[in-house]
Amino acid sequence: MLLKNLSILYGKDLTYVRSANLPVSETFGKLNQRKGKAIDCEGLLLVPGFINMHTHIGDSIAKDATLSGTVDNKIHPVLGAKQRILKQSNPEHLMSFMKNACHSMIRKGITTFVDFREGGSYGVVLLQKALEHTPIRGVILGRVESYHDHAQIKKNLPLSGDIKKNLAAVIKISDGIGISGANENSDSALQYYSKTKKIRAIHSSETKQSILVSKKIAKRTETERALQMKPHFMIHMTYAGMADLKKAAKKTRGIVICPRANASLAEGIPNFEAMQNAGCKVAIGTDNVMINSPDMFREMDYLWKVHMGLHQKRIDPKEILKMATVNGGMLLGKKIGSIQPGFLADGVFFDKHSLDLEPMHNPYASLVHRASESAISAVMIGGKIIHGKL
Numbered sequence: 241m242l243l244k245n246l247s248i249l250y251g252k253d254l255t256y257v258r259s260a261n262l263p264v265s266e267t268f269g270k271l272n273q274r275k276g277k278a279i280d281c282e283g284l285l286l287v288p289g290f291i292n293m294h295t296h297i298g299d300s301i302a303k304d305a306t307l308s309g310t311v312d313n314k315i316h317p318v319l320g321a322k323q324r325i326l327k328q329s330n331p332e333h334l335m336s337f338m339k340n341a342c343h344s345m346i347r348k349g350i351t352t353f354v355d356f357r358e359g360g361s362y363g364v365v366l367l368q369k370a371l372e373h374t375p376i377r378g379v380i381l382g383r384v385e386s387y388h389d390h391a392q393i394k395k396n397l398p399l400s401g402d403i404k405k406n407l408a409a410v411i412k413i414s415d416g417i418g419i420s421g422a423n424e425n426s427d428s429a430l431q432y433y434s435k436t437k438k439i440r441a442i443h444s445s446e447t448k449q450s451i452l453v454s455k456k457i458a459k460r461t462e463t464e465r466a467l468q469m470k471p472h473f474m475i476h477m478t479y480a481g482m483a484d485l486k487k488a489a490k491k492t493r494g495i496v497i498c499p500r501a502n503a504s505l506a507e508g509i510p511n512f513e514a515m516q517n518a519g520c521k522v523a524i525g526t527d528n529v530m531i532n533s534p535d536m537f538r539e540m541d542y543l544w545k546v547h548m549g550l551h552q553k554r555i556d557p558k559e560i561l562k563m564a565t566v567n568g569g570m571l572l573g574k575k576i577g578s579i580q581p582g583f584l585a586d587g588v589f590f591d592k593h594s595l596d597l598e599p600m601h602n603p604y605a606s607l608v609h610r611a612s613e614s615a616i617s618a619v620m621i622g623g624k625i626i627h628g629k630l
């Protein structure tokens with residue numbers, strides 16, 4: 241189809257184009273080339289679909305079930321309340337709440353989400369089933385339920401043959417691996433994960449406590465240890481120091497920050513400017529549905545204002561919007577997150593005349609802190625309108 245008279249945030253720099261014709265199939269075509277059935281899009285602004293770079297939608301059943309206690313009390317992969325709740329829940333119920341989370345994300349303009357899926361192969365299959373009739377792009381990073389305690393890390397215990405077999409099975413059916421953290425894995429295990437040919441990601445330096453634990457058990461920083469798995473990107477890095485950020489800049493594609501999730505756990509606010517100054521590309525995720533809503537509008541608004549408020553310094557809202565779109569695509573290493581020829585045709589059509597957006601003097605600020613799902617006319621994935629209409 242040919243989208244006529246459309247405003248666009250175009251290319252990797254999200255350049256505002258006031259009116260253009262855009263051919264769309266499964267991917268975006270060349271601007272102003274005439275192709276396919278024309279649809280008049282006067283009054284609409286097309287923005288790349290949001291990429292929610294870090295979720296755990298498996299805990300959608302446990303929304304706000306545990307608000308008090310430490311991070312480990314809530315979401316530790318072995319000891320947390322989350323694990324107990326998930327174990328006691330009926331898989332059908334888990335699946336139906338995961339599906340709801342996906343529908344909620346679509347309505348909020350999220351066209352891709354990258355999920356850390358627990359529960360081995362079974363966990364991956366459960367999410368795949370939830371996604372069967374849900375048109376969102378789910379990037380599933382699985383893991384094996386194998387965690388080392390501190391003594392085992394000190395001894396550098398390798399993964400057993402059985403665990404390696406399970407890991408191979410997980411990798412085969414998923415998009416890659418999402419490892420809980422260096423403090424639950426020996427060097428040998430982390431190095432083994434680095435051989436995974438698909439996407440590799442790991443949580444790192446989320447809390448002051450996790451940094452101290454790493455120093456205590458391994459005499460190295462958590463980030464140094466996490467880098468042994470050669471991750472494409474690391475999640476959080478809220479408490480990583482400048483030296484670690486520089487290492488991350490050299491050895492990974494970038495960092496995914498989860499500002500509202502960190503704050504909701506009373507664990508601080510990531511300083512994305514320090515990460516960028518170290519040379520890291522930064523993207524955004526909403527993390528556990530249990531502790532935070534999968535809503536990139538709220539994430540962008542929060543990040544923009546909290547950062548400016550804390551550091552008493554202006555930030556260009558375009559930088560924030562890039563973190564929610566273009567940068568995610570770069571971290572994934574896929575042609576996604578940007579409206580340019582050959583990129584997957586995922587996008588959100590905003591009504592420029594909607595109550596909250598008109599008059600739109602600065603589209604970046606409008607999207608970062610005024611837009612909500614009520615300003616969305618339609619959501620497109622792979623060139624198909626999957627929510628709303630044009």
Ligand SMILES: [Zn+2]
Nearest residue numbers: 356443527528
């Ligand atoms: Zn996480």
